[in-house]
Amino acid sequence: xxxxxxxxxxxxxxxxxxxxxxxxxxxxxxxxxxxxxxxxxxxxxxxxxxxxxxxxxxxxxxxxxxxxxxxxxxxxxxxxxxxxxxxxxxxxxxxxxxxxxxxxxxxxxxxxxxxxxxxxxxxxxxxxxxxxxxxxxxxxxxxxxxxxxxxxxxxxxxxxxxxxxxxxxxxxxxxxxxxxxxxxxxxxxxxxxxxxxxxxxxxxxxxxxxxxxxxxxxxxxxxxxxxxxxxxxxxxxxxxxxxxxxxxxxxxxxxxxxxxxxxxxxxxxxxxxxxxxxxxxxxxxxxxxxxxxxxxxxxxxxxxxxxxxxxxxxxxxxxxxxxxxxxxxxxxxxxxxxxxxxxxxxxxxxxxxxxxxxxxxxxxxxxxxxxxxxxxxxxxxxxxxxxxxxxxxxxxxxxxxxxxxxxxxxxxxxxxxxxxxxxxxxxxxxxxxxxxxxxxxxxxxxxxxxxxxxxxxxxxxxxxxxxxxxxxxxxxxxxxxxxxxxxxxxx
Numbered sequence: 506x507x508x509x510x511x512x513x514x515x516x517x518x519x520x521x522x523x524x525x526x527x528x529x530x531x532x533x534x535x536x537x538x539x540x541x542x543x544x545x546x547x548x549x550x551x552x553x554x555x556x557x558x559x560x561x562x563x564x565x566x567x568x569x570x571x572x573x574x575x576x577x578x579x580x581x582x583x584x585x586x587x588x589x590x591x592x593x594x595x596x597x598x599x600x601x602x603x604x605x606x607x608x609x610x611x612x613x614x615x616x617x618x619x620x621x622x623x624x625x626x627x628x629x630x631x632x633x634x635x636x637x638x639x640x641x642x643x644x645x646x647x648x649x650x651x652x653x654x655x656x657x658x659x660x661x662x663x664x665x666x667x668x669x670x671x672x673x674x675x676x677x678x679x680x681x682x683x684x685x686x687x688x689x690x691x692x693x694x695x696x697x698x699x700x701x702x703x704x705x706x707x708x709x710x711x712x713x714x715x716x717x718x719x720x721x722x723x724x725x726x727x728x729x730x731x732x733x734x735x736x737x738x739x740x741x742x743x744x745x746x747x748x749x750x751x752x753x754x755x756x757x758x759x760x761x762x763x764x765x766x767x768x769x770x771x772x773x774x775x776x777x778x779x780x781x782x783x784x785x786x787x788x789x790x791x792x793x794x795x796x797x798x799x800x801x802x803x804x805x806x807x808x809x810x811x812x813x814x815x816x817x818x819x820x821x822x823x824x825x826x827x828x829x830x831x832x833x834x835x836x837x838x839x840x841x842x843x844x845x846x847x848x849x850x851x852x853x854x855x856x857x858x859x860x861x862x863x864x865x866x867x868x869x870x871x872x873x874x875x876x877x878x879x880x881x882x883x884x885x886x887x888x889x890x891x892x893x894x895x896x897x898x899x900x901x902x903x904x905x906x907x908x909x910x911x912x913x914x915x916x917x918x919x920x921x922x923x924x925x926x927x928x929x930x931x932x933x934x935x936x937x938x939x940x941x942x943x944x945x946x947x948x949x950x951x952x953x954x955x956x957x958x959x960x961x962x963x964x965x966x967x968x969x970x971x972x973x974x975x976x977x978x979x980x981x982x983x984x985x986x987x988x989x990x991x992x993x994x995x996x
């Protein structure tokens with residue numbers, strides 16, 4: 506298999522090297538002509554300038570996937586764009602995952618609070634990274650900080666290069682109501698992070714106002730969705746033989762974990778997600794158990810369940826959550842379904858995830874908290890109805906009752922009922938499957954994402970500050986382009 510467990514390549518100074526997967530003409534086929542013309546115009550305007558991204562990991566999770574796709578496209582366009590990752594340190598990731606990420610999403614225990622010792626550990630790590638990346642800071646025109654982990658670099662960037670424009674991109678669902686309340690763990694964490702973020706020129710959020718704490722000035726705030734790439738290993742078309750090969754490899758992984766193989770001749774339901782407290786995996790199991798009760802008397806047609814996802818170096822929750830799920834399956838309550846549940850922490854193989862989604866019948870996304878889940882978009886693009894909790898940015902992705910179903914968080918009985926309907930009513934399934942593929946938003950792909958980044962970078966370099974006020978970056982770019990008399994400038 507061409508992509509069997511191939512990790513990202515890093516230079517000596519921790520720049521991520523991407524691998525070309527497609528030609529520019531391939532992207533043009535997926536893109537409306539107006540958008541492609543806008544992209545080319547922005548590329549021409551950006552000539553001679555440098556754009557740099559920083560995040561915490563080169564693989565695992567949606568941020569890394571988006572950055573790989575974006576940098577690949579920028580290389581095809583000869584944009585001077587670069588992506589660096591922080592020098593890792595395990596004890597810091599214990600802080601950034603549990604006390605930044607989980608606390609801000611309100612999926613941590615109430616006793617989990619950021620301490621002064623945690624802050625010292627984090628600040629020392631930022632100083633160490635800043636010293637290594639100072640030459641990068643000095644040469645960049647625009648620097649993007651992805652999520653809280655590298656946010657502490659912002660003061661160092663300001664010091665090293667006062668002229669650089671800094672964009673902070675939030676990818677998670679921040680429970681802003683709690684972050685706004687003094688004496689909450691969320692307020693403690695947010696206040697610490699905000700001290701660094703406040704010096705950024707622009708703050709990007711998913712298009713959900715409830716993700717945005719009150720102390721961010723409105724003029725700095727703009728909105729962007731998460732995106733996926735139609736030409737990468739997660740989404741490109743695969744032959745039946747290729748999918749069979751990847752599912753054989755999946756069964757080898759199950760064998761290695763002493764689990765029963767996936768029967769590829771039977772239907773299965775899938776949730777693709779990291780093993781994270783926010784992903785609602787216990788609810789997936791409970792929904793599936795209730796579905797089993799509805800199939801009493803016709804167990805021969807009962808589907809299997811696949812729960813799978815990648816790991817990430819900055820995510821210490823993965824193994825504990827995986828072990829929790831396996832313990833649940835060994836319990837008496839789940840004894841009747843355990844043999845039909847396949848749970849795997851996968852190596853980083855995009856085409857394996859692609860195959861699992863393409864061959865499934867229905868996809869689940871029962872996240873308790875979610876910024877914007879690209880796996881929902883990827884399932885819809887493949888014509889798979891998605892049943893998901895009505896949380897975070899997911900309602901922006903699914904047309905309830907048309908391309909999938911939105912369910913209130915925790916209502917596993919309703920999830921089971923929707924699963925039963927889709928699995929037993931072929932007319933409903935076919936109608937919803939066609940709608941899923943038809944209505945998967947083309948704005949959630951890599952070219953619109955590239956338009957957003959170039960437009961933002963150019964706007965800040967031209968005007969010095971943002972005039973956001975919660976506007977969609979993509980709509981700002983399209984509006985500016987449409988109003989340009991000769992379409993030679995985006996401003």
